[in-house]
Every structure is written in structure tokens, then in C-alpha cells.
Amino acid sequence: MQFDISITDTLGAEALDLIANGLDGFNLDAAGYADRRALAVLVTDPETGKVLGGLTGRTSLGMLFIDLFYLPAELRGHGLGARILATAEDEARRRGCCSGVLYTISFQAPDFYVKHGWRVFGEIPCEPAGTRRVFLSKDLSAA
Incomplete structure (x- = not known):
């Protein structure tokens, strides 16, 4: 049996x-x-309702997966990131998750996650030179 294989960067909803x-x-x-559910914690402007940043991921089979986490520079350094992360972790626990996993890049926020109880379990070199993907996990059973 022969099948066509294609590559795309615009995956349609049906696929x-x-x-x-x-x-x-x-x-x-x-x-x-099967309990996969999307999870987003969003920061919005109270006047406009516009999303300013936040966290996206999912929960599945007892695990929180954090995919993306972004705050603009002017919203950093005031504890908002910690609140977003804690909100995601609390919701994951409410959904029955016992652990979480994510990766970040060495120039992004590995120290932020470690400060909030996440543990580095691996690193892989990537581009640009000298940069690493940093993989972290957290035991969510200890609140």
C-alpha cells in the first residue's frame, strides 16, 4: 500500500x-x-478586554503540559507571571493532574520555573550556538 506524505505549516481544523x-x-x-483538555490562563486589559499575554497548554492522563507562556516586558517583574503559573497548576490539580512538564529555552525563563518549584530533568543544545532547550517537571501532588 502506498500513501502520500506531505508537509505543511498551516494545519487545518479537520486534520x-x-x-x-x-x-x-x-x-x-x-x-x-481520554481526558485531554486545553488549558489557557489569560491576562486581559480590564478596559478593552484585549488579551495581553498568558499561558497555554493542556491536561491529559494526569499530567499538565505547558506549551507557551508569554508576558510583555512591561508586565514582568510584578508577580503576575507567578500568579499565572500558580493558576495553571491549581487548575491542573483540580483536573486530577499529579505532575507537570514543559520546556523553555536557556535565554527565556528556566530560572523562573526553578524558583517556582520546577525541576530541570534534561537539556538539549539548539540554535543559536550556546543555547539549550531546558526540560522541566513538577510534582503537583504536593500543593
């Missing part, structure tokens, strides 16, 4: 749904449940 639902079905068969 994304097929892959996500297929994986959920596989997880259901293997684990007895």
Missing part, C-alpha cells in the same frame, strides 16, 4: 481534529479514559 480525536480514541482503548 487537527482527526489527529487529536484519533489519539484520544487510542488513549481510551489503552488507559480506559
Whole structure:
């Protein structure tokens, strides 16, 4: 049997749904449940309602996955990032998660995560030269 394989950087909703639902079905068969849910903690301007930054990720099979976390420079250094992270962790616990995982880049925020109880479990060199992807996890069972 022969199939076409293609590469894209614009994944359509239909393809994304097929892959996500297929994986959920596989997880259901293997684990007895499939509980993948998106998670976002957003910072919005109270006057305009405009999203200024925040965190995105998901929860699945007892684990929090943090994918993206961004705050503009003018919102950093006032504890807002810590509040966003704690909110995501609390929601993950509410959803039954016992652990979390993420990666950041060495020039981004590994020290921020370590300060908030995350533990580095691996690093991989990447571009630009001298830069590393830093992988972290956290035990969420200890609140």
C-alpha cells in the first residue's frame, strides 16, 4: 500500500481534529479514559478586554503540559507571571493532574520555573550556538 506524505505549516481544523480525536480514541482503548483538555490562563486589559499575554497548554492522563507562556516586558517583574503559573497548576490539580512538564529555552525563563518549584530533568543544545532547550517537571501532588 502506498500513501502520500506531505508537509505543511498551516494545519487545518479537520486534520487537527482527526489527529487529536484519533489519539484520544487510542488513549481510551489503552488507559480506559481520554481526558485531554486545553488549558489557557489569560491576562486581559480590564478596559478593552484585549488579551495581553498568558499561558497555554493542556491536561491529559494526569499530567499538565505547558506549551507557551508569554508576558510583555512591561508586565514582568510584578508577580503576575507567578500568579499565572500558580493558576495553571491549581487548575491542573483540580483536573486530577499529579505532575507537570514543559520546556523553555536557556535565554527565556528556566530560572523562573526553578524558583517556582520546577525541576530541570534534561537539556538539549539548539540554535543559536550556546543555547539549550531546558526540560522541566513538577510534582503537583504536593500543593
